[in-house]
Amino acid sequence: MVASRYYYQRLVQMRDGLDASEKKQFDDFFFAKRKNQTHLFVTSQFVGDYGIDRMALGQPLIGILKLVTLGGLGIWTLVDYFLIGGSARLKNLRMAEAFIAQMRGASHD
Numbered sequence: 132m133v134a135s136r137y138y139y140q141r142l143v144q145m146r147d148g149l150d151a152s153e154k155k156q157f158d159d160f161f162f163a164k165r166k167n168q169t170h171l172f173v174t175s176q177f178v179g180d181y182g183i184d185r186m187a188l189g190q191p192l193i194g195i196l197k198l199v200t201l202g203g204l205g206i207w208t209l210v211d212y213f214l215i216g217g218s219a220r221l222k223n224l225r226m227a228e229a230f231i232a233q234m235r236g237a238s239h240d
Contacts, residue, residue, distance in 0.1 A: 133220040160230050166219040175215045179208040
């Protein structure tokens with residue numbers, strides 16, 4: 132998964148490449164849409180057996196599999212306690228990159 136240090140460095144690097152108006156758009160979008168690692172961890176703690184944590188990350192198939200298997204009889208849920216933060220960071224990076232690409236594509240049209 133994505134290490135915390137790399138995650139923050141990459142976000143700063145992406146944001147530094149934007150002008151002032153683009154930074155404002157990026158900040159508004161990112162902080163409204165990002166997946167909060169703490170919230171996902173708490174969700175994973177309480178309802179991870181039902182796959183709700185993975186569904187919140189936009190991974191409905193994995194969420195359904197966790198639901199059907201009750202978190203792999205608890206094993207999958209335990210593993211997700213350690214992986215959910217990295218999954219959230221990866222999702223956020225991909226979302227930020229896609230938004231910047233869309234913003235740049237729209238400005239060139």
